[in-house]
Amino acid sequence: MGERQLLMIPGPTAVPQSILLAGARPMINHRGPEFKAALEACTEGLKRVFRTKDEIFILTASGTGGLEAAIVNFLSPGDHVLSVSIGVFGNRFASIASTYGAEVEKLDFEMGQAADPAKIKARLDADTGKEIKAVLVTHNETSTGVTNDLAAIGKVVREHGALLLVDGISSLVAIDFRMDEWGVDVMVAGSQKAFMVPPGLVFVAVSKRAAEAMKTAEMPRFYFDLQRARQYLEQGQTPWTPAVPQVLQLQAALQILEREGLDNCHARHARLAGAVRAGVKALGLKLLADESVASNAVTAVRVPEGVKVADLRGLMLDKYDVVLAGGQQSLKEKIFRIGHLGLVYETDIIACLGCLGLALKELGWDCDPGAGAAAAVQALRG
Amino acid sequence: MGERQLLMIPGPTAVPQSILLAGARPMINHRGPEFKAALEACTEGLKRVFRTKDEIFILTASGTGGLEAAIVNFLSPGDHVLSVSIGVFGNRFASIASTYGAEVEKLDFEMGQAADPAKIKARLDADTGKEIKAVLVTHNETSTGVTNDLAAIGKVVREHGALLLVDGISSLVAIDFRMDEWGVDVMVAGSQKAFMVPPGLVFVAVSKRAAEAMKTAEMPRFYFDLQRARQYLEQGQTPWTPAVPQVLQLQAALQILEREGLDNCHARHARLAGAVRAGVKALGLKLLADESVASNAVTAVRVPEGVKVADLRGLMLDKYDVVLAGGQQSLKEKIFRIGHLGLVYETDIIACLGCLGLALKELGWDCDPGAGAAAAVQALRG
Numbered sequence: 001m002g003e004r005q006l007l008m009i010p011g012p013t014a015v016p017q018s019i020l021l022a023g024a025r026p027m028i029n030h031r032g033p034e035f036k037a038a039l040e041a042c043t044e045g046l047k048r049v050f051r052t053k054d055e056i057f058i059l060t061a062s063g064t065g066g067l068e069a070a071i072v073n074f075l076s077p078g079d080h081v082l083s084v085s086i087g088v089f090g091n092r093f094a095s096i097a098s099t100y101g102a103e104v105e106k107l108d109f110e111m112g113q114a115a116d117p118a119k120i121k122a123r124l125d126a127d128t129g130k131e132i133k134a135v136l137v138t139h140n141e142t143s144t145g146v147t148n149d150l151a152a153i154g155k156v157v158r159e160h161g162a163l164l165l166v167d168g169i170s171s172l173v174a175i176d177f178r179m180d181e182w183g184v185d186v187m188v189a190g191s192q193k194a195f196m197v198p199p200g201l202v203f204v205a206v207s208k209r210a211a212e213a214m215k216t217a218e219m220p221r222f223y224f225d226l227q228r229a230r231q232y233l234e235q236g237q238t239p240w241t242p243a244v245p246q247v248l249q250l251q252a253a254l255q256i257l258e259r260e261g262l263d264n265c266h267a268r269h270a271r272l273a274g275a276v277r278a279g280v281k282a283l284g285l286k287l288l289a290d291e292s293v294a295s296n297a298v299t300a301v302r303v304p305e306g307v308k309v310a311d312l313r314g315l316m317l318d319k320y321d322v323v324l325a326g327g328q329q330s331l332k333e334k335i336f337r338i339g340h341l342g343l344v345y346e347t348d349i350i351a352c353l354g355c356l357g358l359a360l361k362e363l364g365w366d367c368d369p370g371a372g373a374a375a376a377v378q379a380l381r382g
Numbered sequence: 383m384g385e386r387q388l389l390m391i392p393g394p395t396a397v398p399q400s401i402l403l404a405g406a407r408p409m410i411n412h413r414g415p416e417f418k419a420a421l422e423a424c425t426e427g428l429k430r431v432f433r434t435k436d437e438i439f440i441l442t443a444s445g446t447g448g449l450e451a452a453i454v455n456f457l458s459p460g461d462h463v464l465s466v467s468i469g470v471f472g473n474r475f476a477s478i479a480s481t482y483g484a485e486v487e488k489l490d491f492e493m494g495q496a497a498d499p500a501k502i503k504a505r506l507d508a509d510t511g512k513e514i515k516a517v518l519v520t521h522n523e524t525s526t527g528v529t530n531d532l533a534a535i536g537k538v539v540r541e542h543g544a545l546l547l548v549d550g551i552s553s554l555v556a557i558d559f560r561m562d563e564w565g566v567d568v569m570v571a572g573s574q575k576a577f578m579v580p581p582g583l584v585f586v587a588v589s590k591r592a593a594e595a596m597k598t599a600e601m602p603r604f605y606f607d608l609q610r611a612r613q614y615l616e617q618g619q620t621p622w623t624p625a626v627p628q629v630l631q632l633q634a635a636l637q638i639l640e641r642e643g644l645d646n647c648h649a650r651h652a653r654l655a656g657a658v659r660a661g662v663k664a665l666g667l668k669l670l671a672d673e674s675v676a677s678n679a680v681t682a683v684r685v686p687e688g689v690k691v692a693d694l695r696g697l698m699l700d701k702y703d704v705v706l707a708g709g710q711q712s713l714k715e716k717i718f719r720i721g722h723l724g725l726v727y728e729t730d731i732i733a734c735l736g737c738l739g740l741a742l743k744e745l746g747w748d749c750d751p752g753a754g755a756a757a758a759v760q761a762l763r764g
Contacts, residue, residue, distance in 0.1 A: 005408070012409050012626055023627060024406040027389055027397050027580060029705050060444050060582060062622035065605045099604045192623055198409060200442060200582045200625035220602065222481045223447045240444035241574055243582035243625055244394055245405060323411050 005317075008352050009325040010142045010170055010298035012192035012199045013342035015249070019196055022252040023245035030244055036236030038251045043233065045254035046203055049172060049262060050187060052179035055206045057229040058250075060243045063169035063190035066202030068096050069224035070165050070186045074210055076218035077101030079133040082123060082162070084115045084153070088143035088328045093136045093167050100219045105132075111144050111331060112300070114293035117152035124160035134163040139187075140171035143328045145300035145337060146289045147175055154182035163210055169193060169202070173257060174269045174297040174341040185210040191246055194269070194297065194341040197253050200243040269296040272340050272349050275376040279353035280338075282375030283360060284367045288335050297341040300327070302334060307363045309336050315362060320355040350376050387699075390734050391707040392524045392552055392680035394574035394581045395724035397631075401578060404634040405627035412626055418618030420633045425615065427636035428585055431554060431644060432569060434561035438587045439611040440632075442625045445551035445572035448584030450478050451606040452547050452568045456592055458600035459483030461515040464505060464544070466497045466535070470525035470710045475518045475549050482601045487514075493526050493713060494682070496675035499534035506542035516545040521569075522553035525710045527682035527719060528671045529557055536564035545592055551575060551584070555639060556651045556679040556723040567592040573628055576651070576679065576723040579635050582625040651678040654722050654731050657758040661735035662720075664757030665742060666749045670717050679723040682709070684716060689745045691718050697744060702737040732758050 007014045028034045039058065046056045059066060071093075075081065081102045083094035086109045098104045107123060109115050115137065124132065135157050140147045150166065157164040163185040171177060172187075173194035179187055185207040192199035206214070206226065214226060228239040257265060273296040277287060280301050288300035303309050309326050313336060316322045327335040340349065353376045357369030389396045410416045421440065428438045441451060453475075457463065463484045465476035468491045480486045489505060491497050497519065506514065517539050522529045532548065539546040545567040553559060554569075555576035561569055567589040574581035588596070588608065596608060610621040639647060655678040659669060662683050670682035685691045691708050695718060698704045709717040722731060735758045739751030 005410070007409055007411065009411055012412060012623060015409050020406040020408070023580075024402040026387070026402070027394050027574075028387070029389065029391055029707075030394060030581070031707075032699070032705060060442070061447070061605065062442050062624065064622040065443070065447075068605045096604045100602050190623070192409075198405075198625065198627045199412070199623040200628065220482050222478045223443065223450045223606075240446040241394060241572070241581045242444065243580065243628070245580045245627065246582065246625070317414070323414060325411075325413075 004321060006322045006348060006352060008338050008340065008348070009323055010337060010339035010341065011190065013194070013196060013339065015196055015198055016256065016343055019249045019252050023198065023249045025248065028244060030241050031237055035244065035247070038247050039238070040236055042247060042250045042254060045258070049254070049257065050179045050205045051177065051181065052205050054180070054208055055211065055230065057204045057206070057226055057233065058238070058242070058247065059202050059204060059224065059229065060200060060240065061202050062199060063188065063202050064092065065224065066169065066188035066190065066204050067093050067167055069204050069226060070188050071096050071102070072100055072219040072221040072224060073226045074163060074165065074186060074213045074217050075102050075134060078103060080105065080131045082107060082132050082135045084120060084135060084137040086113060086115055086138060086144060086146055086148065087111050087141040089141055089167055090138045093138065097136065112146065112288040114146050115148050115153065117149055117156055120153055121156040124156060124162070127160065130161060132160070132162045134165050136165050139166050139168040139177065140175055140295050140297055142170045142298055143331065144288055145295040145298045146293050147171065147295045150177065150184070151182050154184055158183040163213055170297050170341065173265060176266050179205055191250060195250065195253050196342040197246055197249045200246040201250060269341060271380065272344055272346070273299065275349045275379040276338055276340055276353070278379035279349070279372035279376035282371040283357055297339070299338045299340065300335045301338065303336055304360070304365050307360065307365055309333055311363055312336060312359055315359045316355060320359065322352055322355050346380055386703060388704045388730060388734060390720050390722065390730070391705055392719060392721035392723065393572065395576070395578060395721065397578055397580055398638065398725055401631045401634050405580065405631045407630065410626060412623050413619055417626065417629070420629050421620070422618055424629060424632045424636060427640070431639065432561045432587045433559065433563065434587050436562070436587065436589050437593065437612065438585055439608050439615065440620070440624070440629065441584050441586060441606065441611065442582060442622065443584050444581060445570065445584050446474065447606065448551065448570035448572065448586050449475050449549055451586050451608060452570050453478050453484070454482055454601040454603040454606060455608045456545060456547065456568060456595045456599050457482070457484055457516060460485060462487065462513045464489055464514050464517045466502060466517060466519040468495060468497055468520060468526060468528055468530065469493050469523040471523055471549055472520045475520065479518060494528060494670040496528050497530045497535065499531055499538055502535055503538040506538060506544070509542065512543060514542070514544045516547050518547050521548050521550040521559065522557055522677050522679055524552045524680055525713065526670055527677040527680045528675050529553065529677045532559065532566070533564050536566055540565040545595055552679050552723065555647060558648050561587055573632060577632065577635050578724040579628055579631045582628040583632060651723060653762065654726055654728065655681065657731045657761040658720055658722055658735070660761035661731070661754035661758035664753040665739055679721070681720045681722065682717045683720065685718055686742070686747050689742065689747055691715055693745055694718060694741055697741045698737060702741065704734055704737050728762055
C-alpha cells in the first residue's frame with residue numbers, strides 16, 4: 001500500500017520519530033549559542049562512541065566526503081599507500097587516494113572474505129625502508145557484509161608505524177570499535193547508519209599521530225580542510241554552514257544511545273544479525289560471507305538459482321513494503337543485502353524473514369516459507 | 383524568553399512549518415523510486431528557478447562545497463583565473479582556486495562597493511592572448527550586502543570568451559537571475575538561503591560551454607566530481623548518499639515558490655529590503671552600501687558611534703529574541719547585518735526595526751526608537 005515501509009537497507013536507516021522531530025524544530029543561527037551547545041555536546045558524545053580522547057570533526061557531507069577528508073588531510077602526492085580492500089568501499093577509498101596523487105598499492109581480498117592480518121603484516125614487515133606512509137582499510141564492508149578484524153590489523157600497522165586510515169562508515173555503533181586501544185589514526189563514520197540520523201553528516205576522528213601528519217600533508221583541500229574545522233570548533237562552530245537539523249538530530253540520537261549503552265547496542269546488533277543469518281539459511285539460501293567474519297550490520301545473501309535479484313526486491317517492495325538492497329558492481333546480479341543496523345528490533349527481523357519466505361516461494365524457490373521467521377524466532381531465544 | 387526567535391540573518395533562514403515537516407517523514411531508500419521522483423522534480427524545478435535549460439546538480443554540502451565544485455570541475459592547475467572580489471565570499475572563491483593550483487589574478491573592489499563591469503571589460507580587453515580561462519564573481523556578496531550587476535558582467539565576459547563562474551549562494555530566489563540569457567557558465571546556490579530549506583544542499587548549474595571544459599579539466603576531484611553526479615542523475619540518483627530530508631524539503635519549497643511565482647518573489651524581496659533600508663536610515667544609522675547596489679537579500683548597517691556590535695546583537699537576542707548577524711573579518715566591529723531573504727514578511731521587517739530602535743536607545747544611541755518601524759511601514763505603503 002506504500003504508506004509505511006520496513007526499511008532493511010544498510011543505510012540510510014530508519015530514524016526514530018523523536019529524532020525526526022528533533023530536526024523539525026525552527027531553524028537556528030549556526031553561529032549562535034544554541035548551535036554551539038549542540039555541536040559541543042555532539043563532539044563529546046561522539047568521542048565516547050569512538051572510544052577516543054582525541055579530536056573528532058563533524059562535516060556536512062556524505063560518507064564518501066569523509067573518506068576524502070581522511071585522505072587529503074594526511075597525505076601528500078606521491079606518498080606510498082597500502083590499500084587493503086575487500087569490496088566496493090575499499091576500492092573507493094583507494095580510488096580517492098589515487099585521484100589525489102598517492103601511489104596506491106592494492107592488497108585485495110576476494111569479495112565475501114575478510115582481510116587477513118597476517119598478509120598485511122607480511123607486506124609491512126617487508127617494507128623495511130618504511131616507504132608505506134599509510135594503510136587504508138574498511139572496518140565493515142557494506143557491499144559484502146564482512147567485518148574486518150580491526151584490532152588485529154591495528155596491531156600490525158602500529159608495529160610498522162604507518163598511519164592507519166579506516167572507513168568505519170557503517171560500523172560505528174553497530175560493531176565494537178576502540179579507536180585509542182586499537183591504534184587507529186583516522187576513523188570515518190556516517191550519520192545515516194547505526195546512529196539513526198538522516199544522511200548529511202560524516203564524522204572524522206583524528207589521532208595525535210594523524211594530527212601531526214596533517215601539519216605537513218600537501219594534498220590540496222579546502223572544503224574538507226580539518227585544520228579549518230579545528231579552528232572553528234574551538235569557537236563551537238563549523239567553518240561552513242552545517243546541516244543544522246542533522247546536528248540537532250545527532251545530539252538527540254547520542255542521548256538515546258547513551259541510555260541503551262554502547263555494549264548493549266553492539267550486543268543487540270549481534271543478536272539480531274544472528275537471527276537474520278539463521279532465518280536466511282532456514283529458507284535454503286546461502287550467505288556470501290563465512291559466519292566467522294559476517295557483519296552484524298548487514299547480511300549479504302546469494303540469490304538462489306532461478307530467482308532474479310530485481311524480481312525479489314521488486315516483489316518485497318511492491319507487495320510487502322519491505323525495502324531490501326541489491327548487490328553492487330560485480331555482485332549486482334548475485335546477491336541481495338539485508339540491512340539490520342540502527343533502529344532495528346526483533347519485530348523487524350521476524351517480519352522481514354517471514355515476507356522473504358513468502359516472496360521467494362512466489363518466485364518459485366522451493367522452500368517452507370515460514371521457516372525463515374521460525375528460525376529467527378528460535379535464534380532470538382538465545 | 384527564548385522559546386521563539388525572529389531569525390534575521392543571511393542564512394540559514396527560517397523554514398516554513400510545512401517544509402520542516404516534509405523533512406520529518408520516515409526515511410526512504412536513496413536508490414528507490416520515491417527518492418528518484420523527488421530528485422528529478424527538484425532538478426527540473428531548479429532549472430526554472432535558475433532560468434536555464436542546461437544541467438543542474440544537487441550536492442550534499444555547504445555552499446562552500448559548491449564553490450569548490452565550481453572550481454575543480456572546470457579548471458586545471460596553472461590556469462589563469464581573474465577573480466573579481468567585493469568581499470569575504472569573493473575572496474573565498476579565489477582562495478579555493480589558488481588552493482587547487484590556479485594562477486589567480488585578483489580584481490578587488492572596496493568592501494561595500496559593487497564590481498565595475500567597465501573595469502572587468504578593460505582587463506579582459508587587454509587579454510588579447512586569451513590567457514584568462516575563467517572569471518570568478520559573486521552575484522550577491524553576503525558579507526557587505528552588495529549585489530553585482532551580473533547581466534553586465536556576463537556581457538563583457540561573453541565577449542572575451544572566458545568561463546564565467548558565479549557564486550550565487552545567497553542570491554537565487556531573492557534576486558533576479560537569468561543563467562542562459564546572461565551567459566553564466568557555472569552558478570552555485572545554497573538550500574539554506576531564499577529557498578527556505580535547511581542547510582545541507584548546494585546546487586551547481588553548468589552551461590554547455592562549462593560541460594565542454596569539464597571534459598579536459600585536470601584539477602583533482604572525487605566527492606565533488608560532477609561527471610559522476612551526471613552519470614547517477616541519469617538513473618535518478620546521486621553518487622553518494624544524499625541529505626534525503628533536504629531533498630524532500632526542496633521539493634516542497636519549490637512548489638511553494640512556483641505558487642508565489644519567481645517575479646513576485648523577487649518583487650517581495652525588493653519591497654521588504656527597501657523597507658529595511660528606510661527603517662535603518664530613520665534610526666539615524668548609515669548603510670554600508672550605496673542604495674543603487676544594495677542587496678535585496680541582506681542589509682549591512684554601520685554600527686553607530688558609541689555602540690558595540692556585540693552589545694547590540696546580544697541585547698537584540700537576549701531581550702527581544704531577534705537574531706542579527708555581525709560583520710566578518712575587517713568589518714567585524716564596524717557593521718551588523720540584517721538578513722531578509724526567504725520566509726520573510728512585512729511583519730518581520732516592522733517588528734525587527736521596532737526592536738532595533740528599542741535596543742539602540744537602550745545602548746545610548748540618540749534616536750526616536752519608533753522611527754525605524756514607522757519608516758518601514760511608510761515604505762511598505764509603496
